Amino acid sequence: MTISINAFIFLSALLFAIGFFGVLLRKNTLVIYMCLELMLVASTLAFVAFSSFNGTMDGNVFVFFILTVAAAEVAVGLAIIVALFRRRQTVQVDELNALKN
Amino acid sequence: MPDLFFYLFAAFTTVCAFGVVLNRNTVNAAICLLLCIFGVAALFALLNALLLGVLLVLIYGGAVVALFVFIVMLLDTQGGHNRPFKPMALFASVASFALLVSGAWMLVTRGQLPAHAASAAVASPTGSVLKSYAELLFTTYLLPVQIMGFLLLIAMLGVIVLCKKFEGLEDVK
Numbered sequence: 001m002t003i004s005i006n007a008f009i010f011l012s013a014l015l016f017a018i019g020f021f022g023v024l025l026r027k028n029t030l031v032i033y034m035c036l037e038l039m040l041v042a043s044t045l046a047f048v049a050f051s052s053f054n055g056t057m058d059g060n061v062f063v064f065f066i067l068t069v070a071a072a073e074v075a076v077g078l079a080i081i082v083a084l085f086r087r088r089q090t091v092q093v094d095e096l097n098a099l100k101n
Numbered sequence: 102m103p104d105l106f107f108y109l110f111a112a113f114t115t116v117c118a119f120g121v122v123l124n125r126n127t128v129n130a131a132i133c134l135l136l137c138i139f140g141v142a143a144l145f146a147l148l149n150a151l152l153l154g155v156l157l158v159l160i161y162g163g164a165v166v167a168l169f170v171f172i173v174m175l176l177d178t179q180g181g182h183n184r185p186f187k188p189m190a191l192f193a194s195v196a197s198f199a200l201l202v203s204g205a206w207m208l209v210t211r212g213q214l215p216a217h218a219a220s221a222a223v224a225s226p227t228g229s230v231l232k233s234y235a236e237l238l239f240t241t242y243l244l245p246v247q248i249m250g251f252l253l254l255i256a257m258l259g260v261i262v263l264c265k266k267f268e269g270l271e272d273v274k
Binding site: 002003006007008009010011013014015016017018019020021022024025026027028030031033034035037038041044045048049051052057058060061063064065067068069070071072073074075076078079080081082083085091 | 103104107111114115118119121122127130131134137138141144145148149150153156157160161164165168169172173175176186190191193194195197198201202204205206208209212233234236237238241242245249252253256257259260263264
């Protein structure tokens with residue numbers, strides 16, 4: 001394969017930037033959460049690329065841990081969103097402004 | 102041939118990522134996230150980490166996206182008002198996106214990453230072998246594995262507490 005590591009790093013950074021774009025742009029909490037997941041996956045792509053081009057396994061093992069933490073984080077975050085919806089009847093971030101004033 | 106696959110999957114993943122962000126329908130965004138995960142898993146396979154690709158599809162596709170779709174169904178946020186973006190938020194997000202992408206482009210065009218290891222990805226097929234993962238997980242990274250186990254347990258307990266309705270305790274709510 002003649003693709004250099006730079007291409008993988010750029011793709012990873014691009015995915016991270018798209019996720020960040022979504023976090024800033026969208027108002028629905030669920031979509032914001034999906035964009036956060038996108039950013040996590042982008043970081044794992046960078047880890048795997050570094051590990052593969054370096055010839056070691058440590059980056060791949062780190063991706064294991066990232067996947068575990070992501071699974072736990074999604075479960076807790078979605079439970080918080082459901083609890084919030086039960087209380088406020090909305091998931092739009094511009095209506096969740098109890099701390100604003 | 103792998104080069105062609107790289108460009109193909111990279112374009113597919115990028116398009117699906119934009120689909121997650123720009124889709125008005127939440128369910129469609131979740132499906133786009135699933136397709137994006139598949140693209141990243143294919144890129145993992147190109148990087149000789151086939152096992153991680155399979156795990157990514159299993160965990161993200163099987164658990165995370167399914168959970169997202171389930172919660173969307175449960176909350177039913179589709180109906181109601183679809184308010185337009187504020188110009189300030191639009192400007193800020195586009196500007197930060199452009200800054201991040203230009204920074205990454207600088208890294209690619211002027212970065213000092215060594216290019217001599219370009220063939221290492223082909224030379225080390227250890228990323229697909231379960232044994233090489235197990236060796237590290239049970240020697241060097243034994244303590245993090247234990248911590249991850251406790252983290253999953255704590256997350257499970259936390260979710261149960263969050264979703265439980267406290268009938269008699271009004272101050273908890």
